[in-house]
Amino acid sequence: MPANVPTYASLFADHARRLSQTHLRTLIADAARGARLRHRAGPLLLDLSRQKLDMRALDALGAQLEASSWEAARDAMFAGEPINTSEDRAVLHTALRAGASSMPSPAPAGARREIEATLERIGQLVDAIHGGQQAALGLPDTVTDIVNIGIGGSDLGPRLAVAALAPFRTPKVRSHFLTNVDGQAAYDLITRLDPKTTLVVIVSKTFTTQETLLNGNVLRGWILEACNGDEREVARHFLAVSANTEVAGSWGVPLKQIFPMWDFVGGRYSLWSAVGLSLALAIGTQGFRAVLAGGARMDDHFRSAPWQENLPALLALVEIWNRDVLGYPTRGVVPYADLLGDLPSYLQQLEMESLGKSVTPQGQPVGQPTVPVVWGSVGTNAQHAYFQALHQGTEVVPLDLIGIVNPAHPLHGNHDALLSNLLAQAAALALGKTTEEALAENPAGGPTLAAQRTFPGDRPSSVVLLDALTPESLGALIALYEHKVFLLGHLWGINAFDQWGVELGKSIARQILPALRGEQSDVPPLDAATCALIGAIHERRT
């Protein structure tokens, strides 16, 4: 929303004032309200009944959404209009899964053809490796381990999905992810794996990312040594996924082993493309296509459901409410599933890299808060770490609590305990415990202890329940958040598809590196604080 337009805080101030008088205990008791705030899309149930909203506030938010021409904006994205204006690019991650959609795709036919051809290639490669036939494609005779090297969007999506879908993984290959430039990670891998049977997938849209190329070089050197310096043999161990085919080729990956990325797919939206190669290798072509199908079903829902039942729209409106109207600066993501342990990091990039902007595409200040800080970790572990502060601390942190109805394992006793904890936390945060209740529970402690055993409650959370954690439901879950992000970009009037904010640190790191190494360079002089720390590092270096 450009600066000359009223902020959401001012637009909805009356609703916030009215609701400040009503505790969530009262709001939750209204069954009709609950029914309007619980909606299903395929395998996902979204329960927003513990958000600090009543129907009047929700309808006012919805009216604002309707007035924003969100459907036209959504359709423009699906059709491939260049909505990423600062880079003059289309935003077509939805086209990557359009083949599984039950609605006609408005994406350009050329893009859809390239996407389908790439999916075919992925399928052939995966089937060959799973069938032990990869030597015919010029790859090593035996492949036991796949190492995905990439960072950000070239790591987080496949990493999340490979972990989440562990029960669907083939035993034929093991998956590894190498991302940070911290040499410890690369060193650990090369001391564990057999270079002769390792296949490396270098994933980098730009093929210029420092971390990825450094790690790629380490693994290249390791395999080269094992191959007695035979460059042709080394090349058999590398696949690449990149929009920069030329540089990937000159780096040493044979052209036939390079899979395309496109400028119409942003890194953090790219799991559905060949960036998901490691996932396809882990769960097979059918599984990978099922992830796409889950995403496509969420696309269909997003394109067809009225906002009142539209999961991404409702999530976006709740975020506007919590962030802009109630002013909460952070949001916690707590999956009650070890398999979804990487979801908070994944959503951090998806949401914070997309929406961490304060200027509109017209170069004007946004004029109101945008993305909250997204953080979190798995429940129940989180309960034993920071939930104390969430219940009784001075900050209110809205939570997304994510649970799975049917586990992939037979230990139902554990699973019931896990789910009961999720439900209990949502209830405790919302209901709280009054001082009177605390006193009645433990009269001997008197009012002093009762005050300390009081829970204010009135703390909001959303619950997302997946029927089961499958390729389809994971695809739907990721697409749900993608569309929420899209809508928030639209509602805040910012471009959710560029990331200029990552550039400055990268370029300063390039300037610092020679100084750290004590090399001569013609970069501009570094600031005094940085020079002092470089000096301190030099002093103590052994």
Ligand SMILES: O=P(O)(O)OC[C@H]1O[C@](O)(CO)[C@@H](O)[C@@H]1O
């Ligand atoms: O795929 P690449 O080009 O290596 O980029 C990796 C990541 O780096 C970023 O550009 C941020 O630095 C992300 O947007 C991207 O996902």
